[in-house]
Amino acid sequence: MRLADVLSHALAGRQVRVIRRAEELNDLTGQRLLFAAALGEYGVNLELTRMLSALRRTPDLLSGATAGIIVDGLSPLYTKSTAGELALAANLAGCALVGRPLVEGAGQLHNFRIQAKNAGTDLLGAYRASAADLAQRVETAGFPAREKPELLVLHASSHHTSNTMALWERTKQHLREDILCTEIGLRNGTLSDCSGCPYTMCLHFGERGGCFYGGVMQEAVYPALRRCAGVMMLCPNYNDALSANLTACVNRLTALFRQQRFYDKALFAIVVSGYSGGDIVARQLIDGLNMNKSFYLPARFAMIETANDPGEALALSGIESRVEAFAARVKKTLLEGEE
Incomplete structure (x- = not known):
C-alpha cells in the first residue's frame, strides 16, 4: 500500500501512537497529529467519515493540538477536497494546522514532477520526502509571540x-x-x-x-x-x-x-x-x-x-x-x- 510506505519513511525513528478508528479519538489535547487517509480510486474512506462525525460532535476534541494531513488517492480527483473537509472539521474541534499542512499523493503522482526534478529523485521519492518534511514541521512548529502585533x-x-x-x-x-x-x-x-x-x-x-x-x-x-x-x-x-x-x-x-x-x-x-x-x-x-x-x-x-x-x-x-x-x-x- 503506497500510503503505508510513505508513512514508514516519514515517521522513521519517531515514537508514534496510531489511531485507526473513530472510537479511538481520545486523549488528544495538546498533541501533535498527522492525519493520513487513503481514498482509493473513488475518493471514499468510510472510517474517515466516522472520524469527521466525531470531530463535528465534539468541539473540544482536539484542543491545543497541531496537525498536518496526508491524503493518498488512486485518482487525481478528491484528495484536496477531502483534505479541506478534514482540515475545517479538525480546526473547529480546536486543532491548529501548520502552514502548507497537506501532502497529497494524487493518482500517478504527477503532482510531484517538479519536486522530483528539483531533488533529483523519482516521483515516489519526492512524495516520501514531502511527507517526511511535513512530519518534521508538525512535530517542531510553533507560532511566535509578538509584542504589539x-x-x-x-x-x-x-x-x-x-x-x-x-x-x-x-x-x-x-x-x-x-x-x-x-x-x-x-x-x-x-x-x-x-x-x-x-x-x-x-x-x-x-x-x-x-x-x-x-x-x-x-x-x-x-x-x-x-x-x-x-x-x-x-x-x-x-x-x-x-x-x-x-x-x-x-x-x-x-x-x-x-x-x-x-x-x-x-x-x-x-x-x-x-x-x-x-x-x-x-x-x-x-x-x-x-x-x-x-x-x-x-x-x-x-x-x-x-x-x-x-x-x-x-x-x-x-x-x-x-x-x-x-x-x-x-x-x-x-x-x-x-x-
Whole structure:
C-alpha cells in the first residue's frame, strides 16, 4: 500500500501512537497529529467519515493540538477536497494546522514532477520526502509571540450595510490597544486579478517586492503583509464563494509568495452567509491561504455566522459571547503565540 510506505519513511525513528478508528479519538489535547487517509480510486474512506462525525460532535476534541494531513488517492480527483473537509472539521474541534499542512499523493503522482526534478529523485521519492518534511514541521512548529502585533484586515464590503463589517467592528472593540489593526478595502476598481504571468516574470517582480500589475496590492497590501503577524479576511458569502475582489487578492499574493513564505503569519476570518454555505467559504480560505500560501491556521480560525438583512448579525442570539471569544482567540494567538 503506497500510503503505508510513505508513512514508514516519514515517521522513521519517531515514537508514534496510531489511531485507526473513530472510537479511538481520545486523549488528544495538546498533541501533535498527522492525519493520513487513503481514498482509493473513488475518493471514499468510510472510517474517515466516522472520524469527521466525531470531530463535528465534539468541539473540544482536539484542543491545543497541531496537525498536518496526508491524503493518498488512486485518482487525481478528491484528495484536496477531502483534505479541506478534514482540515475545517479538525480546526473547529480546536486543532491548529501548520502552514502548507497537506501532502497529497494524487493518482500517478504527477503532482510531484517538479519536486522530483528539483531533488533529483523519482516521483515516489519526492512524495516520501514531502511527507517526511511535513512530519518534521508538525512535530517542531510553533507560532511566535509578538509584542504589539499588527493585524492586516482585508475586505471588499460597504461599512454601512455589511453584516460582516458589523461583526468586525464589534470584534475590533475587544482587541482594544493590544493589536494594531490595519484595514485595507478592496472595492471595485481598486485591483486587477492575477493573469498568470510566466513563473520567471512573477519571480522577478516578487523579488523586487512588487507585481507586474501594481496597484493597491503592491502599494498597500504587500507592505502591510510583510509587517503583520496575522491577516483577518472579512468574507460575506457570495454565491457560496469568496467575493471576486478577495479571490483576486488571494491570487495576487503569489508574487510575494515567490519571495517569502508565510508560516509565521496567522490566518483569521469572519464569514457571513445570508442563508447557508459558510463552511464552503471557510474551506476556500483554508485551501487558498493555509494549504497553498502557507499561512498558519490557528484553532477555530473563523467566526462563521448566518445573517441576511442589514443589522441582523448583531441581533443574533449569543452573538456577543461568540464575538468576545473570537477576539480572545485572536489576541491569544498573536500576543502569546503557540509552542
